[in-house]
Amino acid sequence: MEPPAKKIRPYVTKRERRKAAEKSHDISYEEPTLKDAKDLFITDETVLEYQDRLFKSTLPRKVVKTLSVSESPVWCVQWCPKFSHLIAATCGDTLKLFDVMKSEEITNVLNIKHTSKFRCCDWSRTSRQLTTCSFDGTINIYDFQNFGKISDTLNVDTQPTAIHWWKGEDNKVLVGGDNSFLASYDLKSGKEIAKYKFKCGKILAVEFFTDGNFFVASSDEVNRQSAEHNLIVWDLRMGAKISTQIFHERYTCPCIRAHPSGANFLAQTTGNYIARFSTQKPYRLDKFVRYQNHTVRRN
Structure with a gap:
């Protein structure tokens, strides 16, 4: 017997595939529902105990x-x-x-679904x-006082890659993206408060210092002549760049975290180590402390 003939699939151009993907993003959001949101947000005794401790x-x-x-990769984890x-x-x-x-085991208490993959x-x-920001370019705010439903949606001019709430502000966010x-x-109001202009490629991560007046941003652009683009410290309200070449290695930093004490911040580098910096000018790299012996996947 002859094997069955294979089905011939018509060729679809990139433009047609892009249009089909854009139409799929128009599907309405699947909003999560909870029977009792109050039971979900009760402060645990262990959390209260650690909140009173010194850092x-x-x-x-x-x-x-x-x-x-x-089973798939995890883009972002937040406590x-x-x-x-x-x-x-x-x-x-x-x-x-x-x-x-x-409980003794970690319990999955809520799933939030979207028409596109979550980025941050x-x-x-x-x-x-x-x-949250997604790969389809949408930024959604979920309100758990209203059973986890979407309360606001923000549209930006590019694909967002990083997002962070302002320190002490519940209605202002900092957004980083492509280009x-x-x-x-x-x-x-949905309006832009400040824009931080600088040619630095795609924003990989943003992190506020504990005082909330300054933040550090990392990008995927590393210049061969200088390393001033990979880590930049900004004045939040003035929109001014206040750091120059605080990290001289030619590695990108896909993740940044500030210590709660306010003295240092850490940057995970693609050089397979974590570097520590001071949060005070001139934001010096600590050459005597380095967290290594791990491997970073390069996207």
């Missing part, structure tokens, strides 16, 4: 709990500031909310709101 710069000694979030929750943005179209402290997420100061896009927005 110490010590490395963890043991693994307390382990969780397999997804909830006020409650025992951990949010994970997977490579799929789902945000997963986990409760870590209230961040909790508000009160931990009652969550802002050196870096700006602050007011969620109530």
Whole structure:
């Protein structure tokens, strides 16, 4: 017997595939529902105990709990500031909310779905709101006082890659994206507050210092002649660049975190190590402290 003939599929151009993808993004959002949002946001005793402690710069000694979030890669993981929750943005179209402290095992308590993959997420100061940016270019704000439904949507001129709430502000966000896009927005009016102009490629991460007046941003552009583009410290309200060449290695920094004490911030480099910097001018690199012996995947 002759094998069955293979079905011939017509060729689809890139333009037609792009139009089909844009139409698929017009699908309405699948909003999550909760029976009782109050039970979900009750502060755990363990969280209250750690909130009263002083910050110490010590490395963890043991693994307390382990969780397999997804078979696909995880783009972003964020601890909830006020409650025992951990949010994970997977490579799929789902945000997963986990409760870590209230039981022996980590429990998945809520899933938030979207028509496109999530890129980044961040909790508000009160931990009652969550802002997310997706690969389809949309920025959504989920209000957990209203059962986790979308309360606001923000549209920007480019694909957002990083987002962060202002320190002490529940209606202002900082957004980074492709083509050196870096700006602050007011969620109530939807208008742009400030724009931070500089040719630095795609914004990989943004992080506020503890005082909330300055923030550091990293990009994917590393100049062969100088390394002034990979880490930049900005004045939030004035929109001025106040740092010059604080990191001289020719590596990008896909993740930045500031220490709660306010003295230092860490930058994960693609050179397979974490570098530590001071949060005070001139933001010097600590040459005597380096966290290494791990591998960073380069996208």
